[in-house]
Amino acid sequence: MISKACRYGIRAVVYLASRYGETAKSSFAEISREVDAPEAYTAKILQILTKSGIISSIKGPNGGFYMERLQIDQAVINIVDTIDGLDVFYECGLGLKQCSASRPCPMHDQYKMARETLLDSFSRTTIEQLARRVKEGSSFVRNLAIPGVG
Amino acid sequence: MISKACRYGIRAVVYLASRYGETAKSSFAEISREVDAPEAYTAKILQILTKSGIISSIKGPNGGFYMERLQIDQAVINIVDTIDGLDVFYECGLGLKQCSASRPCPMHDQYKMARETLLDSFSRTTIEQLARRVKEGSSFVRNLAIPGVG
DNA sequence: ATAATAAAGGATTAAAATATCTTTTATTAT
DNA sequence: ATAATAAAAGATATTTTAATCCTTTATTAT
Numbered sequence: 406m407i408s409k410a411c412r413y414g415i416r417a418v419v420y421l422a423s424r425y426g427e428t429a430k431s432s433f434a435e436i437s438r439e440v441d442a443p444e445a446y447t448a449k450i451l452q453i454l455t456k457s458g459i460i461s462s463i464k465g466p467n468g469g470f471y472m473e474r475l476q477i478d479q480a481v482i483n484i485v486d487t488i489d490g491l492d493v494f495y496e497c498g499l500g501l502k503q504c505s506a507s508r509p510c511p512m513h514d515q516y517k518m519a520r521e522t523l524l525d526s527f528s529r530t531t532i533e534q535l536a537r538r539v540k541e542g543s544s545f546v547r548n549l550a551i552p553g554v555g
Numbered sequence: 556m557i558s559k560a561c562r563y564g565i566r567a568v569v570y571l572a573s574r575y576g577e578t579a580k581s582s583f584a585e586i587s588r589e590v591d592a593p594e595a596y597t598a599k600i601l602q603i604l605t606k607s608g609i610i611s612s613i614k615g616p617n618g619g620f621y622m623e624r625l626q627i628d629q630a631v632i633n634i635v636d637t638i639d640g641l642d643v644f645y646e647c648g649l650g651l652k653q654c655s656a657s658r659p660c661p662m663h664d665q666y667k668m669a670r671e672t673l674l675d676s677f678s679r680t681t682i683e684q685l686a687r688r689v690k691e692g693s694s695f696v697r698n699l700a701i702p703g704v705g
Numbered sequence: 706a707t708a709a710t711a712a713a714g715g716a717t718t719a720a721a722a723t724a725t726c727t728t729t730t731a732t733t734a735t
Numbered sequence: 736a737t738a739a740t741a742a743a744a745g746a747t748a749t750t751t752t753a754a755t756c757c758t759t760t761a762t763t764a765t
Contacts, residue, residue, distance in 0.1 A: 406556045406643070406648070407648070408752075408753090409650060409752080409753065410752080410753075412648070412649050412650035413650065415649055415662075416649055416650070416660075419661055430711095432710095432711065432712085433711085433712075434711095443753085443754060443755080444754095444755090445754065445755050445756070446753065446754050446755075448712080448713090449714095449753095449754085449755095451712085452712075452713060452714080455712085455713090456713090462711090462712060462713090463711085463712080463761090463762075464710085464711055464712045464713080464760075464761040464762055464763095465709090465710060465711055465712080465760095465761055465762025465763050465764095466709070466710045466711070466762065466763045466764065467710085467711090467762085467763070467764095468710075468711050468712065468761085468762065468763085469711070469712080470712085481662070493556070498556070498557075498562070499562050499565055499566055499696070500559060500562035500563065500566070501695070501696075501697075501698055502698045502699075503698065503699060508695060508699065509693075509694045509695070510566075510694060510695060510696065511569055511684075511685035511686075511688045511689055511694040511695075511696065512565075512631070512676070512680070512685065513694065515673075515676035515680065516673075516676070518672060518676070519669055519672040519673035519676065522668060522669040522672050523665075523666075523669035526662070526665035526666070526668070526669065527665075530662070530665065534661075535661035535662065536661075538661045539661055543659075544659045544660060544661040544663065545651070545658060545659070545660060545661075546649070546651075546660065546661065547651075548651055548652045548653065549652075549653055549658065558722075558723090559722080559723070560722080560723075580741095582740095582741070582742085583741085583742075584741095593723085593724060593725080594724095594725090595724065595725050595726070596723065596724050596725080598742080598743090599723095599724085599725095601742085602742075602743060602744080605742085605743090606743090612741090612742060612743090613731090613732075613741085613742080614730075614731040614732055614733095614740085614741055614742045614743075615730095615731055615732025615733050615734095615739090615740055615741055615742080616732065616733045616734065616739070616740045616741070617732085617733070617734095617740085617741090618731085618732065618733085618740075618741050618742065619741070619742080620742085
């Protein structure tokens with residue numbers, strides 16, 4: 406559905422958002438550790454997110470990644486749009502180049518329904534809402550530590 | 556969401572099903588042409604579908620691919636299961652190794668909803684239903700011919 | 706000014722998915 | 736039996752996605 410890069414990206418952003426208010430900024434080393442994502446790859450993704458204004462960064466000592474209030478109040482779909490684009494929400498489920506109500510693939514209606522359910526969640530849910538759950542401890546952005554591994 | 560191979564596969568099977576009753580079997584050359592999918596790749600996919608019993612085939616002159624009544628009455632999910640597996644319907648939307656109601660990712664509920672909508676359509680829709688639409692001409696498994704191209 | 710820090714940028718590698726090509730096997734018609 | 740047909744099987748190539756590594760730039764503290 407959405408790419409691995411995008412899944413890492415959402416987890417990273419939600420983690421960053423959950424640290425809103427803390428004075429210290431987060432390095433990509435910290436972020437990748439906290440969301441169990443490969444360090445160098447996460448750095449690339451954070452770079453893209455910074456360039457597009459989803460998150461902010463400052464270089465040098467005491468620098469790192471952080472988010473502004475306005476950024477936290479964005480919908481999650483903006484992250485998906487930046488990393489994967491929105492095509493997946495509009496493409497034909499069976500891969501036809503053009504597929505519409507007037508010339509549908511055999512699964513058009515069913516697929517559209519599912520796609521829209523997902524697009525709706527991503528559009529209506531804000532980063533803040535997800536971050537709050539993480540802060541509360543009612544949801545998680547990292548894997549459970551496996552005792553004896555790592 | 557589902558792989559390209561799987562999308563070609565569904566289109567190929569629906570096409571084959573729509574030819575149920577015709578005496579002549581279909582070659583992979585014919586099938587790939589009729590669903591606008593790469594010939595050699597389609598052959599591979601048809602091979603997998605044959606081995607798993609989704610469709611049938613016979614080698615040699617007058618041979619080719621075809622479907623039995625029982626095969627046509629299967630749910631579409633069986634095609635997905637054979638080509639991609641069902642993991643996609645059970646994996647975490649944000650890529651966590653374990654994600655459940657008791658230890659959810661921040662989007663767990665929303666994602667589950669969308670995933671189940673899709674799994675439900677695939678499970679409740681039969682190949683026959685899709686093939687009927689194609690036979691009626693109310694839906695399509697191939698791209699619109701672009702005048703002057705091809 | 707200089708050294709240290711941390712992200713940005715660019716180049717490269719690895720793995721997976723997509724796609725093609727060649728050889729083999731089964732079946733049929735002659 | 737032999738030639739022709741069509742799928743099965745295996746090997747190889749290409750493209751995309753995922754991931755790493757190395758160099759450069761900006762910022763800060765000394």
